[in-house]
Amino acid sequence: MYSKRFEKEAFKEEVKNNIKNLYRKTIEEATGRQIFQAVSLAVKETIIDYWLATQAEMEKEDPKTVYYMSMEFLMGRALGNNLINMTAYKEVKEALDEMGIDLNAVEDEEPDPALGNGGLGRLAACFLDSLATLGYPAYGCGIRYRYGMFKQKIENGYQVEVPDNWLKDGNPFEIRRDEYAKEVRFGGDVRIEYDPVTKRNNFIQENYSSVLAVPYDMPIIGYGNHVVNTLRIWDAEAITDFHLDAFNRGDYRHAVEQENLAKMIVDVLYPCDDHYAGKELRLKQQYFFISASLQALLVRYKKKHDDVRKLHEKVTIQMNDTHPTLAVAELMHLLIDQEGLEWDEAWDVTTKTVAYTNHTIMAEALEKWPVDLFSRLLPRIYQIIQEIDRRFIEQVRSRYPGDEGRVARMAIIRDGQVKMAHLAIVAGYSVNGVARLHTEILKHEELKDFYDMMPEKFNNKTNGITQRRFLMHGNPLLADWVTKRIGDGWITDLSQMSRLKKYVDDPKALAEFREIKYQNKLRLAEYIKKYNGIEVDPRSIFDVQVKRLHEYKRQFLNILHVMYLYNQIKDHPEMYFYPRTFIFGAKAAAGYVRAKETIKLINSVADVINNDKSINGKIKVVFIEDYRVSNAEIIFAAADVSEQISTASKEASGTGNMKFMLNGAPTLGTMDGANVEIVEEVGIENAFIFGLSSDEVINFENNGGYNPADIYFNDWDIKRVVDQLIDGTYSNGDREMYRDLYDSLVNTHGQERADRYFILKDFRSYADAQKRVEEAYKDREGWAKKALMNVACCGKFSSDRTIQEYVDDIWHLDHIKVDA
Ligand code: B1N
Structure with a gap:
């Protein structure tokens, strides 16, 4: 397969053998699901060769690598896409045809891995495809949710959510990597201890709970170039006895708590798109995958380099929205508390390593964590953010003397909240929006204060999509x-x-x-x-x-x-x-x-x-x-x-x-x-x-909205349609069923303006x-x-264009080449 000539007969043999060895069945007896597993494992065989070859190349060339941190990767099915990118789709289809198997039907047996909500997660998936296709070294880092996005059933016209147990039959393309497991700690207290030898304070976390993060790697195949990058998603397990310190060994209650914590953390993807729910478990998920990913990344870097002060020469970290922003503080923590760097050295490295992408200006999506929750769950991380905030505010004051309004607007910690976007902007060496208009709105409206103070960070990267999946496949x-x-x-x-x-x-x-x-x-x-x-x-x-x-x-x-x-x-x-x-x-x-x-x-x-x-x-x-x-x-x-x-x-x-x-x-x-x-x-x-232009909308919003009654009472076609929401036309005579939708158009409720989204206006x-x-x-x-x-x-x-722009303007990655 691939450019290594496709051996049709060998492939067919392999599929038969897999069915025999996995299920003790013949092809005729096997279920569709079993055939999917057998075919996928046969395909994976070839992938692994190129995966190893890519790793060997990276080992040898030591290229600069991007770590794309994202709470979501909406990959979709892998089999068909892998075959396309291996340029083996047609051959495999033919081979299976000869066995009386329809590749389309086999593809349909694959559960659709839905570790994402919508655009943001799918963008991450398209980016990984383009990075591999363009030959850039990249890791996707995320969470291996047991339950991804729910399955939607419609019952009596209503949405019903059904859990999606996508891992039920196992995922044939992933590989568990026990050897890279990492401990992640939550809660407890921080004890400060002066070390007379180094003349430094050491910050020691005690009485914490912890979980073991275990990575599963999935191959990301470049189109026709033999490059195979890695999506690394983390599973959580309880730390077994022997990892526990003496104090905790035999503490049954603590052991059960850790077991539960592990189960909960990776249990389910929050199904909120463009919305912040403020749940403690979500913050745990964020810290879990960020801490594990950064620990692993540092180990990998240190295998070849002894000076972490130069991390940014080989590593760049892209934060997909604010969800991974704990990376800023966790990197500071690892560099200071584990690697022994001074604050200024650690800050220098961090601010040359992390970059931030903003995906929304919707106020309800902004992540603002309550200080009490945050400091309880992540005490050392909170200390670090306080210090970042203190130093940043000093800078704002010296730049804008007397402008306390600005300080209040820009602070990272304010009014009992930790504002993740502010942290991401202050630490990031790049801040980008995802379309030209969006970036302009960020610069001149939402993030104006930050743009005034550090315009050089801001740039636009208009999104893209991969034509391999959305046209070819x-x-x-x-x-x-x-x-x-x-x-x-x-x-x-x-x-x-x-x-x-x-x-x-x-x-x-x-x-x-x-x-x-x-x-x-x-x-x-x-x-x-x-x-x-x-x-x-x-x-x-x-x-x-x-x-x-x-x-x-x-x-x-x-x-x-x-x-x-x-x-x-x-x-x-x-x-x-x-x-x-x-x-x-x-x-x-x-x-x-x-x-x-x-x-x-x-x-x-x-x-x-x-x-x-x-x-x-x-x-x-x-x-x-x-x-x-x-x-x-x-x-x-x-x-x-x-x-x-x-x-x-x-x-x-x-x-x-x-x-x-x-x-x-x-x-x-x-x-x-x-x-x-x-x-x-x-x-x-x-x-x-x-419809209205964005300037017009923003203008209305800044001046108290518009009055939908002017339209409702003057346009009879519109009034008729709106009234049909409450006259029973579409509800078997029930006048209440759509009352709330009706109200949202014509009545102001408290803070919420009537027709906030300008539906009648447009x-x-x-x-x-x-x-x-x-x-x-x-x-x-x-x-x-x-x-x-x-x-x-x-x-x-094309996301190929988008990725090339990220590489040229932000990441500055080195190319890799993998020979067949
Ligand atoms: O990201 C996409 C954009 O194309 C869409 O316009 C944008 O709406 C989408 C919190 C989000 N923005 N914010 C989110 C998702 C999950 C979550 O928990 C926010 N998704 C978008 C790609 O740039």
Whole structure:
């Protein structure tokens, strides 16, 4: 396999043997799950050779390496993606075919590892793919949650969360590395002891609880270059007796506590996207994986280097949002308390090693830990942060004498809280946003004080996605067509897609392109029939909004508009209307009531509309259950319209928007996040833009909002739709079911303004844009041109481009080369 010539017969033999040895069965007797395991283990054999070769190369060349610290890695299924990156997909498919096994069916047996919520976790996964593909040494560091993102069931229109025991049958691609296990300590007290020899104070943590962090490594395969990097995720175990100090040995209660602590820490991923819950267990998770990862990283560094003062020459640490920001204080702790550095030396190293990426300006996502909780759980880490804060405030005062307001705004510890973003910015040598607009808002609004004081740290890195998964794997028909037209260079250089531009005036090419979209719509229609029992017309417009459910993302606006269209069709049955299928997919955080109400509303509207024979199927509404990486690939491939309708200024970047573009679906969206750059690349004539600008939104917000009553009482179509939330139309006569959603639009509650997300304000402009979509779609060839232009102009949005920018501007990594 790989460039080492693929030995088909040997591979087939291997699969048979695996089934025999693992399950004492023949191929015919084996279950689908067992075949998946057997095939994956056969594939892993080859991976290991290149993994070892990559390690040997790193050993030899000692390249500068990035450690990407993230609470989330939303990897999705590994088998198909690994085969693609090993350039062995087609061969393996053939070999399995000969054995009477369908590779697609085997892939479908793999649980979808969902160690992430949404965009932030999936970005981390795309970055690892690009790092390996570009040949840069990288470790992903995270947590091996026993339960990842919950599985979503829809029962009676409501979301029900079901635990996802993804490790039940074992994960064939991971390798447990007991030899790198590390102890992580929580709680207790810090005793300060003066050492007359070194003339230093030593800080000794006592009476703590601890757990053993055990790493599991997963291979991250570069495309066609033999590079195999590592995703290292940590499991927690109780420290067994012999690790305990004499004082604790035989202390039964303590032993049980440690057992429980270990079980709890890695039990479950917090299912909150863009939201901070402030739970103690979450802080434990953060410290757990940060401490373990940093300890391991230092051991690895010291194998080759004896001066930790030069750590930054070989190591850089990227913090994926503030969740890993404890890395700042933990690195200081290890450098001072373990390595014996002075404060200034440790600070110098730390501030040259860590960098921070901001992913949101939503106030409810900001991590602010209560001081009492924090100092109790992490006493030594808290001391260190106090000292960082003290020194930083001194700097602010000397830079802005007398400006105590500024000091209060910028402090790391203030009002009984530890502000993680401030710590990340103060210590980080780089602070980046994830799209141009987002970074500008950070610089000039949210983080203005910090930008004033240290502008040199701030930079933008517009997000990207990997075309290997989201085109090659997810949309093989289009991938093959592109390759036939422009060669396969796009697989590792997406900018080559621009060569497709010459086909926008080629009727034959356009016809082929349209036919591929149609085939992909058939595939999705079958999926929907199978999992939702709903018949959809593949010739209708597939209008898709898939992403986490959040008020700022405005799924509510989308469904209100569907209700409005339905009213129109009912009122004017003779009116021209191009058939539409509105497709939604979204998980709501388990405790996010309004998000869950929105899911129920979408399903209720679907029920009413889909069962109304009088509209001749002109509108269908489908809520796809359990939206996740694996079905996302099918959905993007089949989309005609990409709904990116967040309130301007709220979506930091978005990455779904890029996946739709790559698959030829024009954007219907606001000028928010990376939509701005998508429009810049594809041209405004190939997108459908509407709504308030981010400046307008920010202006309203700074001046007390706007008054939705002005719209509600003056636009009768809007009033009618809003009133239908409480007149029983979509709730079998129940007037209370959607009262809260209604209220959120028209009534102010305490601190919360009516219509905080400008849904009514943007409604007309959205409806107009939807009308333009319909008009444009009627011209089949014109639409195909727009769609193809989207594919041709998507080059910028490869995560390969993003990663190259991180390397050039922030990380300065060395290349590695692995020979076959
Ligand atoms: O990160 C993505 C962006 O494309 C999205 O615009 C942005 O919303 C998303 C706390 C988050 N920001 N913040 C989070 C996730 C989990 C959590 O516990 C916050 N996710 C985003 C990639 O840059």
